[in-house]
Amino acid sequence: xxxxxxxxxxxxxxxxxxxxxxxxxxxxxxxxxxxxxxxxxxxxxxxxxxxxxxxxxxxxxxxxxxxxxxxxxxxxxxxxxxxxxxxxxxxxxxxxxxxxxxxxxxxxxxxxxxxxxxxxxxxxxxxxxxxxxxxxxxxxxxxxxxxxxxxxxxxxxxxxxxxxxxxxxxxxxxxxxxxxxxxxxxxxxxxxxxxxxxxxxxxxxxxxxxxxxxxxxxxxxxxxxxxxxxxxxxxxxxxxxxxxxxxxxxxxxxxxxxxxxxxxxxxxxxxxxxx
Amino acid sequence: xxxxxxxxxxxxxxxxxxxxxxxxxxxxxxxxxxxxxxxxxxxxxxxxxxxxxxxxxxxxxxxxxxxxxxxxxxxxxxxxxxxxxxxxxxxxxxxxxxxxxxxxxxxxxxxxxxxxxxxxxxxxxxxxxxxxxxxxxxxxxxxxxxxxxxxxxxxxxxxxxxxxxxxxxxxxxxxxxxxxxxxxxxxxxxxxxxxxxxxxxxxxxxxxxxxxxxxxxxxxxxxxxxxxxxxxxxxxxxxxxxxxxxxxxxxxxxxxxxxxxxxxxxxxxxxxxxxxxxxxxxxxxxxxxxxxxxxxxxxxxxxxxxxx
Numbered sequence: 070x071x072x073x074x075x076x077x078x079x080x081x082x083x084x085x086x087x088x089x090x091x092x093x094x095x096x097x098x099x100x101x102x103x104x105x106x107x108x109x110x111x112x113x114x115x116x117x118x119x120x121x122x123x124x125x126x127x128x129x130x131x132x133x134x135x136x137x138x139x140x141x142x143x144x145x146x147x148x149x150x151x152x153x154x155x156x157x158x159x160x161x162x163x164x165x166x167x168x169x170x171x172x173x174x175x176x177x178x179x180x181x182x183x184x185x186x187x188x189x190x191x192x193x194x195x196x197x198x199x200x201x202x203x204x205x206x207x208x209x210x211x212x213x214x215x216x217x218x219x220x221x222x223x224x225x226x227x228x229x230x231x232x233x234x235x236x237x238x239x240x241x242x243x244x245x246x247x248x249x250x251x252x253x254x255x256x257x258x259x260x261x262x263x264x265x266x267x268x269x270x271x272x273x274x275x276x277x278x279x280x281x282x283x284x285x286x287x288x289x290x291x292x293x294x295x296x297x298x299x300x301x302x303x304x305x306x307x308x309x310x311x312x313x314x315x316x317x318x319x320x321x322x323x324x325x326x327x328x329x330x331x332x333x334x335x336x337x338x339x340x341x342x343x344x
Numbered sequence: 345x346x347x348x349x350x351x352x353x354x355x356x357x358x359x360x361x362x363x364x365x366x367x368x369x370x371x372x373x374x375x376x377x378x379x380x381x382x383x384x385x386x387x388x389x390x391x392x393x394x395x396x397x398x399x400x401x402x403x404x405x406x407x408x409x410x411x412x413x414x415x416x417x418x419x420x421x422x423x424x425x426x427x428x429x430x431x432x433x434x435x436x437x438x439x440x441x442x443x444x445x446x447x448x449x450x451x452x453x454x455x456x457x458x459x460x461x462x463x464x465x466x467x468x469x470x471x472x473x474x475x476x477x478x479x480x481x482x483x484x485x486x487x488x489x490x491x492x493x494x495x496x497x498x499x500x501x502x503x504x505x506x507x508x509x510x511x512x513x514x515x516x517x518x519x520x521x522x523x524x525x526x527x528x529x530x531x532x533x534x535x536x537x538x539x540x541x542x543x544x545x546x547x548x549x550x551x552x553x554x555x556x557x558x559x560x561x562x563x564x565x566x567x568x569x570x571x572x573x574x575x576x577x578x579x580x581x582x583x584x585x586x587x588x589x590x591x592x593x594x595x596x597x598x599x600x601x602x603x604x605x606x607x608x609x610x611x612x613x614x615x616x617x618x619x620x621x622x623x624x625x626x627x628x629x630x631x632x633x634x635x636x637x638x639x640x641x642x643x644x645x646x647x648x649x650x651x652x
Contacts, residue, residue, distance in 0.1 A: 083448040090442055091456045094463060094521065097474045100485065104477065113483045157371045164367030183379060187578040187626060189599040190619035193606060194382035194389070217378050220371060248356075249363040278467035280581045281599070285606070295469045299585055302473060309477055316470050327465045331458045335529050338464065338522060339567055 105313035112309050127314035136315045139297035144322070146208055146293060147276035150215035151269050157216075158223025159265065163253055165224065166231035167239075177228075183221040188281045191217070196285055206288045214282050219272040226271070226336055230264030231257065270326045271337035277323060294319045390617040396610035407617035416593055417601070417618075424597045427508065428576040431515045435572055436565065438516065439523025446524060447531045461525060463518045472585035475514040476501070479586075507587050507595045514582050519575070523568045530564035531557070563637075570633045577626050598622050 104112055106123035131137070165173055195214055196205070204210045234257055242256045243249075258265075283293040292300070298319065301312050330337060390407055394400040411417045446457060463471065478485050479500035487497040500510045534556060542552050580599035583589055589596035589604070596604075598618060605615035 080448070080450050083445070084450045084452060086445050087448070087450070087453060087456050090445060091460045094460050094517065097478055097517065098462065100478065101474055115483060115488050117485060117488065157374060160367045161371040164364060168364055168367070180375070182630070183375070185574050185626060185630060186379075187599060187619060187622045189578070189580065189602045189615075190386060190623050191382060193602070193612065193616050193619055194386040196606070197389070197612065198382065198385070213378065217375070220375065224371070249360050250366070253363070274465060278469075280467065280469045280584075281603070284584075285603070295467050295581075298469060298473060302476070302585065312473065313477070316473055320466060320470065323465055323467075324462065327462060328458060331461070334461055334525055338525065339571055 101313045102317055104309050105317045107310055109308065109310055127310040128318070130311050131314045131318060134315075135292075136294070136297050136301065136318070139292050140294045140319060142208065142291055143277050143294040143319075146211045146215065146291075147273045149208070150212045150219050150276055151272040153212070153216055154219035154223045154272055155265060155269055157220045158268065159227050159258065159261070161220075162224045162227035163231050163257060166228050177225070180221045180224055184218060184225075186217075188279075192282050192285045195282075199286060205286060206291045208291050210286050211283060211291060211293070214286070215276045215279065218279075219276065222272060222275070223268050226268045227261065227264055229336065230261040234260050267330055267333045267336065270330045274323055274326055277319075386616045387620065389613055390620050392613045394611075394613035394616075396612055400613070403613075407613045408621075411614065411617055411621070419593055420596045420598055420601045421621075423508065423593070423595060424577060424579070427511055427515070427579065427595075427597065428573055430512050431519070431576050432569065432572055434512070434516050435520045435523050436568065438520045439568065440527055440561075440565075442520065443524045443527025443531065447528055457528075461521050464522045464525075466518070468518065468581040469585055471514055471518045472582040475510065475517070476586050479510050479513070501587050502591055504591050504594050507591055510586055511579075511582055511595050514586060515576060515579070519572060522571070526564035526568045527561065530561045534560045566633065566637050570630065570637070573629055573633075574626055577629070578622060598625075 103119075105127050106125070107118070107121060108124055108126070111118055111121055165177060191214065195210070199205045199207075199210045238260070239252050239256055242252045247255065277293075278295065279293075280295045280299070283296045284299070287293065287296060294315075298312070298315055301315055305311055389400075391402060391404055392400040393403045393406060442460075446453065446460070479487075481487060481497060481499045481501070484500070486500065491497055498506050500506050538556055542556055547555070578599055579597045580603065583595045583597055583600050584603075587595040589600050593601075599622060602615045602618040602622070605611045605618060
């Protein structure tokens, strides 16, 4: 009996500690959401107002600003580069998984290291190149650069998923007279559908969040949401209500995506697999 | 009949080879074109006196020599290293602690775990914006609480002593959850029997940490160090939005300095040289850490086996 109460007490203590930690980390998020619902004056009031009549004026202002267009740009660039990367990535990941050639470990390592490439090093040559090609400030330019990072990421993550497919399934399909390409498209690819979804979501998040490349390669037409946010901050200065509203709108897709991939965070955020 | 099979086998092989070409060729062509060409090009630029609007002129290591002689460059390198090391120390310490706290199996923990991982999924730029609001010297909440607790308000973003801490706080807030994630995964791989045995043997907490947890946490810790140090060495977004690199250059990172040389001073050659300096530092670091992770230069098998 006493042992049991001890266990319960310990659990409650741990839960309270965990709750405290989580709340501490959530606090800035909550604060920004609150700020987005306040009037200009309420934001500057100290001690801070926790209970107030929320206003949607900030959201209304943002809905009628360039920011929505920039958000559209962001989603477009992210979607296209993710799609392209999944095609390239799944083909090559399957290749590395099924036909390990000599030195493929080194090639994989090289591909992996592309993800660690400092964006500043990538962006300078591309800035010059795209300027001479007249591609600056286009969606295409951003898609091309994001594909470098997304393809290398896709290959890495998808290889893990392909490795997990039992080889017997493919052998059986081959005995049934499937060609190698048919085995891939009809047997293996459908089996890694969850892997494709996970990979896609991480590619989308990473592309949505990217800042330096977008800042460098765009000026007006192709500006993405993070660059738009930075510009808002410069132009609006202390109009934090509107800035917060824009940040909240921008965060929504990322938060939704995160909930979807909550069990695959390790795979996505580092280069590993999880059992 | 025998001939027939032979033909079939040969056709199979031809199909297989053609398929392999499809698997590898598009990606290899794309990556080589998109990576090697620009990188080679930017190495070349770094050897030219290339100011936008003027004809480039070959100067060998001139840009590098100019950088290495400039006090600003070394200051910025120091700032970058200081941010990296400080963030690393705090994030690892805090991450381990929180990881242990969150590893308990308690109902409701699943929800908390999703919530605590949210910061690292946000754009670093957005994190920077958040903290710009929170650290504002007149109406920011951080100063409000400091004053409530009897401390003096701090000019977080403009005071030479504290500006760097604004950057560090933002990074710690955003990326400690990442360390927690890896620690949790590491703790999850410890066999239940091992922990029970330790309880039965009445092992001291230190013994338990040293002999049970540490071996299983080695890989997550090294991975966390690897990823966090690479990311902080390349840091750009947070100082850009939070302090703009100021006051002076006290929060300017190498990436920010490179960006400024490109866009404010139009010195393309110098910017390339700086960016290559970053590439080299990151590479050296990755190689050292991967040497520790796995003696052979390949993806460590252990990482695959332990589930990390």
